[in-house]
Amino acid sequence: MATCDRDELREVSAAVLAVTAHLSVREVLQTIVSAARRLLDAEYAALGIPDSNGSFREFLADGLTDAQWHAIGPIPRQHGLLGAMLRDPAPVRSADIRTHPRFEGWPAAHPEMVDFLGMPIVDGDQILGELFLANKRQGRFGAEDEELLKLLAGHAAIAIVNARLYERSRELSIVEERQRIARELHDAVTQKLFSLRLTVEAAAALVERDPRRAVAELDTVRRLAADATAELKSIVVGLRPVDLAGDGLATALAKQAELLDRVHDARVTFTGDGVPRLPAEREEAAYRVAQEALHNALRHGAPRRVTIELRRAGPGVVLTITDDGHGFDPGSPGPATTAATDTPGNTAGNTAGGKAQHRLGLASMRERARSVGARLRVTSGPGKGTTITMEVPGP
Template identity: 30%
Template sequence: MIVQRILKNTKWELLLYFLLTGSLTAVALYVGSIFGAVHVIDPRVWIYIIAGILVFILIIGYIAGQRIQRRLDYLHLNMLQVAKGNLAVRMPDTADQTFSGVYQEFNNMTEAVEKKMKLLQQFGEREVVEKEQAAEKAVLEERRRLARDLHDTVSQQLFAIHMAASSLPKVLEMNEAQAQTVLDQLIQMSNMAQKQMRALIAQLRPMELVGKTLAEALDQWFPDYCRQNGLRGMKDMDLQGDLSEAKEHQLFLIVQEAMANIVKHSGAKLVSLSLREGPRQVVLSISDDGQGFSNGAQKQGSYGLTTMKERAEKLGGNVEIISKPGAGTTIRVHIPKFEEE
């Protein structure tokens, strides 16, 4: 088992080859001395010769293995950076012919991925903008529908309440029992009007980003949402202000979806929101101190998590979910940025 683990590491595998080579060299010298090809006067000298050969070979093998492993580790680190959404990573030129081809292929691959992601992001932003335009038309139609509903329901209920209330004094003078019936009808109609009004109000959704930047909207919305839901919120934002409208819109919706999941399922008391914009990517992180969940188990709120991933993927980004039962949850979103041509 130990040998198998060693062989899985390039550095130790190379060191093992050097050690094997040194051992074969020592054996060859010893066999040569037996057949007279090598003359050693004192047999005890063989101990020092073999030990010296093995130590020398181990030192050379370790240095060679370390150099190769360092380059492989650097390549692996840059691959992880690309996987996190930092598509600006490039491998430097090297005189080593063994790695120069690999580094060049990595750079070509990353450049191709960056171009495709940029194109994907442009399509995603265009789709978001087109959906927003369609949504504006839908809002106007919805307002007309709400106006009709208000006229057909609440407005008529209020008119009926007014008529009944106006006739109540006269009915009370003429027939007290009949007045009680009218009063009961008033209570019933007012309750019905109240329910209908609440139902119509519940259909309205405020447009938090209208006329505001993402930072301004979160400055207002995040503390209010935490206060209304009994959460203690911490916010850290570093935005340069050059995000496109589509990116701001999708990031704001992801924040809303994540906070709704926290309120519904986590049982958290503390929420931390971090939003940082770098030259080549935007990183959003939302952490809570709730109950968490196991990644392998069926999770509550999985629909919300899927929605967040879809929103990020529309812009060429990705969502990383880190959670453990009893240790809270962290949602980290990486959205790449591309230089304008």
């Protein structure tokens, strides 16, 4: 294989691998733009992703200095040939872009461009953006250049689509979290506040005719107020943002344990260090499963002690949350007997005091584990506490 062929293969490989690596979409697209310029021996390369306001949400270039970028000014609008390429999926190849019928000129500081090859970035029948080159150093852009640029545009489409899917999944997670909080507020805090109001009214009615009973009712008011405050603190703890990327899973879980230990009567502790870093989506899933397991234990199990353990297991980790609370039957509905489930993400069950909410929590843990290829195991029994184990694979 000729040296130039090996170099070309290496450049294409780097651009393809960038799509699957843990890089931001901007980094991936910049890699593709740079690879396209080098592979096709062009002086300039650029990639644009349009916005809904007639401009570009992303516009990346390669071959320009910072001084040239500054002198050119604002990024271009969707007009002229750039606008046409966002409406027509056909590639554009011209020996002199200045003679193209859709060419409308460029800013005064813009470098002179002649030979041009443009490729829309397409997903199905949708045009996501455009990738183009200018000023081939040797000769003119040909059919082989067009085929190679089409390949790179295809990988740019993968990166863009993956980024959009990730954003949608984040939006769905936010919606799920809001629904969970709404349920908690309704099921716990609202009921306690309603009881608090009734108890206050009863105490007020008894102040004059039965002061002793009024004092007893006021003691109940204090207890209900304390319970409502604890519930609100617990919900707020669940809302606090965590910097998994900066802190890592072990540090994030340690902070969560410290917060919950301060808020609840139960002793909440964490052990674990020296664990490997995992891909972001797996650390996120493990953290959310831990949050849900802790919430279930503290809300429904009335434990005296809850422990969180994170340990290395080859390239991955094992997360274990154990409590000494009421426990429940993971196989319910049915006879209340000690049971365990050990399938990838297969959990069911509830406590008597929060059946529907507990079942939803276990279903959420099951889905999170399944989404990252983890194994979830729930072991519990009435009066025997609960242990939830999540085996998370490595990279």
